[in-house]
Amino acid sequence: MAPIASNTSALLALRCPRCHEGKIFTSRALSFKFADMPEVCPVCGQPTEPEPGFYYGAMFVSYAFSVAIFAVTAVALYFLAGDPAIWVYVVVVGLMAMLFTPLSVRYSRMLMLYLFGGVNYQPNWVRYEPRAQRPAPASLGV
Template structure:
């Protein structure tokens, strides 16, 4: 697979900021573990979490996404359905927010990683080879 040339396109495709090839999330968005990330990029070996607690800042970005989802949904209900009763707002806005939660979490993390992660695109990166665990040789009878 060829790397994505643009940072914006790689961010939207949820790819590694260093190689633009490796997937940042290990599972699909519509699964229960939608926020799971690998320890390192499977293609270039770049860790997706630059430091412990790095993604606490993504909560603020996710909050902004949620406010935008609430506002757009409420405005659509008001203008398209002629200001329905309050319970309709609560149900529809709540369901819409739950539906978009996986995307909100994923893209808030990606924005944090691309803007504040300190990793730039390197088109000439060296392919990552995972380390294999070396086992000590079995002791010989004379060593026992």
């Protein structure tokens, strides 16, 4: 598979920021494990979590996505449904928030990784080879 040339296209395709080939998420968005990520990119070996707790900042980005979903849904209901009763707003906005949660979480993590992960696209990266299992160290007999 050829790498994606642009950073924006690679981010939208949920690909590794270093090689633009490896998939960052291990499962589909419509599964219960929509936020599972491998420890390293399966293609180039780039760590997907640069430091412990790195994705706590993604909560703020996800919050911004949720506010946008709420606002767009409420405005659409107001104009398209003729300002329905308040319970309609609550139900529809709640359903839309639940439907878009997997996408919100995934893209907030990708934005964090691309903007603050300290990794740039390297078209000439070296192919990743997983380390061979090392034998356990022999115990020191005293």
